[in-house]
Amino acid sequence: MKQLFVIFLSVSFLFSCNTIEKTLKPKVFNKVEMETILEDTLLNVRAIETLKDADGLVFANSKGDIGILDIASEKIRYPIAVSYSLKLNFRAIAKTKSIFALSIGSPAYMFKIDEDIKKMVYQEDHEKAFYDSMDFWNEKEGIAIGDPTDDCMSIIITRDGGETWNKLSCDALPKAKEGEAAFAASDSNIAIVGDKTWVATGGKSSRILFSPDKGVTWQVYKTPIIQGLETTGMYSVDFYDELHGFAVGGDYTKADANLANKIRTADGGKTWEVVSDGVGPGYRSCVQYVPNSKAKQLVAIGFKGIDYSTDAGNNWSHLSDEGFYTLRFVNDSTAYAAGAGRISKLTFKE
Helix, strand or coil: CHHHHHHHHHHHHHHHHHHHHHHHCCCCCCEEEEEEEEEEEEEEEEEEEECCCCCEEEEEECCCEEEEEECCCCEEEEEEECCCCCCCCEEEEEECCCEEEEECCCCEEEEEEECCEEEEEEEECCCCCCEEEEEECCCCCEEEEECCCCCCCEEEEECCCCCCCEECCHHHCCCCCCCEECCCCCCCCEEEECCEEEEECEECCCEEEEECCCCCCCEEEECCCCCCCCCEEEEEEEECCCCCEEEEEEEHHHCCCCCCCEEEECCCCCCCEECCCCCCCCCCCEEEECCCCCCCCEEEEECCEEEEECCCCCCCEEEECCCCCEEEECCCCEEEEECEEEEEEEEEEC
16 A cells, blocks of 8 residues: 555646646747737837736837826727927837837927826937837936937936936946947837846947946946848847846848847846847847746847747747737736837737
8 A cells, every 4th residue: 555655746746747847838930820909001119018017018109199008998088298399209108107109309308298287297308319228227226328429328317106207327337338328219228127227338339337226336348240231230239137138120221130139148237149040030129037937038120020939049830921010918818019000019929
């Protein structure tokens, strides 16, 4: 009887382990289904964000409007005009208790939106002002980055919930290289994990600016991504955790070129390696880790289509030719993507 009991326990243990393994094993996708949520030939959206405190999505467009989507009911409030007197082109958006929208070009304007109250909380009149991306560490502290106006990247930070924004002095930042800037292509130049922040630059020099302490101190790391021209470099960066990150880009004027346009780090951004060199997707404007995928699964998106990797970027499957500029996941199989003329719900299928 004792032997039979031991055998029974062993079989039960193996069965339990197999069950747990199957439960924890990430989904592997073979296709993507698309549902158009909003369509307008004049719509041009490069900034979207899923809501952390509710089931929804906020977005901003090139005409200076914002929109709010309730995902559960798929009810849309759009367009919400931020200003009738200013010509605005929003490429960055963030959501805390309020919505923040940041325009490109000079003057640069930051708006804070609470229900029907729209307040300008930052303005920069420098002729070179051009902001690219924005994100928040928490409800009180946020960051936006832009092209250099002096000899460093432009970085503005709020510590009071977005009521005031202050530009960091170049004395506190790494010096910019000649021709170094950033791309306002998908509002994904900034990655945040806890207090740690990574900023992807591009152009003639494409590097990672890193802050371990919510923008108080900064370091800079080199990358091997293609660079050297105004149109080359990193267009998007994402971090799964404090160690594992991925960046994509290339040259949008040579969208099929896929040499040195996908890079990966496993040490928090200190060192990067080129992966899938000469194969897989060419220029892509946004990359995001699939949630709950142990830093293995990635989706890269651009106007040439949607690509997917199950092995941390070594190999890629081309899932669709449908073009978008940016996307954000809401769970491990659903994302929202935006681009020229539409916002769509993407459902990834096994």
